[in-house]
Amino acid sequence: MFSHFNLSAIFAAPYGEQLLKGLELTAWLTVCSWALALVLGTILATVRVSGSRIAERFVAGYVAYHQNVPMLVHILLWYFGIPTLLPESIQTWANANNGELIFAGIAIGMCMAAYFSEDIRSGLRSIPVGQHEASRSLGLSYLGSMRYVILPQAFRIALPPFINHTVLLFKNTSLAMAVGAAEMTYAVREVENHTFRTFEAYLLATVFYLVVSLGLMATGALVAQRTRIPAR
Numbered sequence: 001m002f003s004h005f006n007l008s009a010i011f012a013a014p015y016g017e018q019l020l021k022g023l024e025l026t027a028w029l030t031v032c033s034w035a036l037a038l039v040l041g042t043i044l045a046t047v048r049v050s051g052s053r054i055a056e057r058f059v060a061g062y063v064a065y066h067q068n069v070p071m072l073v074h075i076l077l078w079y080f081g082i083p084t085l086l087p088e089s090i091q092t093w094a095n096a097n098n099g100e101l102i103f104a105g106i107a108i109g110m111c112m113a114a115y116f117s118e119d120i121r122s123g124l125r126s127i128p129v130g131q132h133e134a135s136r137s138l139g140l141s142y143l144g145s146m147r148y149v150i151l152p153q154a155f156r157i158a159l160p161p162f163i164n165h166t167v168l169l170f171k172n173t174s175l176a177m178a179v180g181a182a183e184m185t186y187a188v189r190e191v192e193n194h195t196f197r198t199f200e201a202y203l204l205a206t207v208f209y210l211v212v213s214l215g216l217m218a219t220g221a222l223v224a225q226r227t228r229i230p231a232r
Helices: 015-048 053-068 071-085 088-096 099-125 129-137 142-157 159-179 184-195 198-227
Strands: none
Touching: 015 053, 015 099, 015 142, 015 159, 015 184, 053 099, 071 088, 071 099, 071 159, 088 099, 099 142, 099 159, 129 142, 142 159, 159 184, 159 198, 184 198
8 A cells, every 4th residue: 555655755855955945934934924923913902902992993904804814815915916016126125035935924924913913902801900000000101011011911811822823823834835935835845746756745744734733732832831820
């Protein structure tokens, strides 16, 4: 049954190097888009609970838009649509510097920021009002109260769904292959096209995404356990 199975064939030169490059680009895409999603998601959640009705509606619209449009459409819009609105010098620079990776990272980060903001907002809403009032009575501004008192607790409470969405972000990096970003899935497809080792190539991709996803979930569970707020 497995007489023709040859996993080593897809690691032979130059395919092994191509797979390592895909692994590296997947890591960079994940980290950069995650950082963008975290920063933007935190800002959106903080603005949404600020009490401003206009700001709340703006953030609600942002979240609704990004949660109801497929991730692939966001990536295609950012790669094919947004650059046409930019100056030609920026378009030229992007084309010469892995623009497909840059725009895919921006699209994934901005889309996942909507999910991250909802996770953080749920954590913010669970903080007792008395803590807001106590921090303000100590002389902290709204932003100072958020930074030193409220947000640290909100992050700890929101950690479980935050971890799930981090895993979702990692898996969605595979969609960047649609615009030619040479991440792991793209590299696996190229190797399969040249070696005709379809089962071995996609088995490798399956194992890779499974192992990393389970690793992220296990790490997140450990962090959540270590940072859990004790019951009172």
